[in-house]
Amino acid sequence: MVYFSTKSPSRGGGRPPKASAAFNALKRDIMLGTLPAGTGLTELDLAAHFQCSQGTVREALLQLQEEGLVRRQGHRGTQVSDCTEDEAVEMFRLRDHIESAGLPRVMRSPSPSLIADLNAMMAQMLQAADADDELLLASIDRDFHRRILQDARLPALDPILHRCLVHNHRFKISRSRGVRDLQATAQRHRSLIDAIASGDIASATTAMRRHIATIVDFGPELFPGSQQ
Amino acid sequence: MVYFSTKSPSRGGGRPPKASAAFNALKRDIMLGTLPAGTGLTELDLAAHFQCSQGTVREALLQLQEEGLVRRQGHRGTQVSDCTEDEAVEMFRLRDHIESAGLPRVMRSPSPSLIADLNAMMAQMLQAADADDELLLASIDRDFHRRILQDARLPALDPILHRCLVHNHRFKISRSRGVRDLQATAQRHRSLIDAIASGDIASATTAMRRHIATIVDFGPELFPGSQQ
DNA sequence: ATCGTTATCATTATCGATAATGATAATATG
DNA sequence: CATATTATCATTATCGATAATGATAACGAT
Numbered sequence: 001m002v003y004f005s006t007k008s009p010s011r012g013g014g015r016p017p018k019a020s021a022a023f024n025a026l027k028r029d030i031m032l033g034t035l036p037a038g039t040g041l042t043e044l045d046l047a048a049h050f051q052c053s054q055g056t057v058r059e060a061l062l063q064l065q066e067e068g069l070v071r072r073q074g075h076r077g078t079q080v081s082d083c084t085e086d087e088a089v090e091m092f093r094l095r096d097h098i099e100s101a102g103l104p105r106v107m108r109s110p111s112p113s114l115i116a117d118l119n120a121m122m123a124q125m126l127q128a129a130d131a132d133d134e135l136l137l138a139s140i141d142r143d144f145h146r147r148i149l150q151d152a153r154l155p156a157l158d159p160i161l162h163r164c165l166v167h168n169h170r171f172k173i174s175r176s177r178g179v180r181d182l183q184a185t186a187q188r189h190r191s192l193i194d195a196i197a198s199g200d201i202a203s204a205t206t207a208m209r210r211h212i213a214t215i216v217d218f219g220p221e222l223f224p225g226s227q228q
Numbered sequence: 229m230v231y232f233s234t235k236s237p238s239r240g241g242g243r244p245p246k247a248s249a250a251f252n253a254l255k256r257d258i259m260l261g262t263l264p265a266g267t268g269l270t271e272l273d274l275a276a277h278f279q280c281s282q283g284t285v286r287e288a289l290l291q292l293q294e295e296g297l298v299r300r301q302g303h304r305g306t307q308v309s310d311c312t313e314d315e316a317v318e319m320f321r322l323r324d325h326i327e328s329a330g331l332p333r334v335m336r337s338p339s340p341s342l343i344a345d346l347n348a349m350m351a352q353m354l355q356a357a358d359a360d361d362e363l364l365l366a367s368i369d370r371d372f373h374r375r376i377l378q379d380a381r382l383p384a385l386d387p388i389l390h391r392c393l394v395h396n397h398r399f400k401i402s403r404s405r406g407v408r409d410l411q412a413t414a415q416r417h418r419s420l421i422d423a424i425a426s427g428d429i430a431s432a433t434t435a436m437r438r439h440i441a442t443i444v445d446f447g448p449e450l451f452p453g454s455q456q
Numbered sequence: 457a458t459c460g461t462t463a464t465c466a467t468t469a470t471c472g473a474t475a476a477t478g479a480t481a482a483t484a485t486g
Numbered sequence: 487c488a489t490a491t492t493a494t495c496a497t498t499a500t501c502g503a504t505a506a507t508g509a510t511a512a513c514g515a516t
Contacts, residue, residue, distance in 0.1 A: 019469075042497065053471045055283060058498085062290050068384055075478055075498055087384040090329055094388070097325050101318055156296055156315040156395060160322070160388055167384060247499080270467065281501045282468085303468055303508050 018052040023060035039080040088171035095164035102152035129182035138169040246280040251288035267308040316399035323392035330380035335429045357410035366397040
């Protein structure tokens with residue numbers, strides 16, 4: 001019988017995953033811009049700050065590097081990575097490329113729980129929007145898109161998509177402080193789910209592209225090769 | 229199996245970087261197919277194999293994960309990742325996308341040493357081909373393409389390109405045992421360098437796309453959106 | 457016999473201490 | 487005064503030991 005689930009978010013048990021704690025805190029500060037690009041992060045300082053050992057900090061930094069949020073160079077320390085507009089444009093194009101490639105495969109053989117899973121995530125997104133938690137909303141949004149790609153059975157692309165999504169979100173947040181409509185962001189997934197549920201590949205692809213193109217306004221030149 | 233990949237890390241010195249040694253040996257065995265997809269890798273066993281500690285092994289495994297060669301899932305161990313043809317096709321397209329996007333930027337403001345650097349790497353590739361070292365050749369090839377992208381000033385794309393290149397090479401090696409012409413592979417970079425040196429964006433882009441499309445024969449449908 | 461509980465095993469995560477490294481400042485030498 | 491050498495500092499890399507976790511097998515109760 002379960003009495004309380006006080007601490008742990010999803011998994012049972014009660015151990016404190018300090019590496020994840022440090023990872024999440026750093027990720028948050030980088031995504032929010034509290035830690036500006038170029039900031040130096042030294043492992044021992046972070047270990048002291050987070051009350052954990054150096055190896056644990058390195059684990060977190062390695063993971064941050066894998067998400068593209070920091071860059072680690074040999075013995076010269078770790079710095080918060082840049083997030084330029086030129087790179088953001090390419091990251092959006094790359095992400096569009098991956099999702100556009102995967103979607104037809106998903107439509108061909110979607111898993112039975114796909115639509116239900118997506119609806120559940122959308123509900124969570126609405127909750128996050130209500131709570132005004134932009135970071136949580138973005139996190140669920142990433143899970144949402146990765147869940148779709150999962151049914152494409154191209155697991156090698158997942159880490160790349162994840163990386164692009166993190167960069168997308170970081171850029172969007174960095175350029176939209178104050179003018180954010182979280183509720184609308186969550187709602188924009190409705191038509192995408194509907195298009196996927198319809199079973200029509202063409203309309204799903206169109207919906208996906210529109211979904212991506214309307215995240216940040218880069219002007220009409222974001223997808224020059226678009227055939228729509 | 230015997231692991232002896234006691235390679236120096238290219239930096240001078242006299243200390244043995246065991247993490248790199250383990251990383252290189254594992255990478256080699258995965259790329260060559262000696263360790264088939266799905267093989268389980270346990271940290272403690274590897275530590276015994278390589279005469280190093282568990283943390284060092286984890287460092288190597290984390291790096292392998294970042295290159296997409298293994299997948300690590302929570303407390304359920306580490307396995308050698310798959311390398312299917314469908315994924316390979318997408319990886320080639322992704323790589324084409326990145327390099328095609330970067331090349332115009334490179335041509336606009338190439339660093340003074342670009343052509344010289346590329347020529348030097350091509351010389352190394354010829355050497356590797358002479359020595360019949362397909363893995364070394366592939367490694368230099370990756371450096372070659374990353375060096376080009378470096379001048380595009382889009383550092384966030386570099387890790388993604390690297391990951392694609394590793395996957396490309398792994399797939400190529402897995403499907404070409406016995407029928408490999410290393411000398412020709414190295415030589416195919418000549419026209420690419422020449423096109424870049426010419427300063428003409430269009431011909432450079434064309435050369436790059438041709439270069440990529442001829443690595444592995446996927447048939448005419450690799451780049452359906454090609455305008456050449 | 458079936459189901460739920462507990463014990464065991466394999467594996468990963470964490471820690472603090474120590475060694476190695478690169479960069480920089482200080483010093484000696486011509 | 488300029489230059490080469492050495493000492494110092496900040497930082498990352500490595501290690502072995504120990505704790506925590508998830509999966510599985512053995513066990514007992516109904």
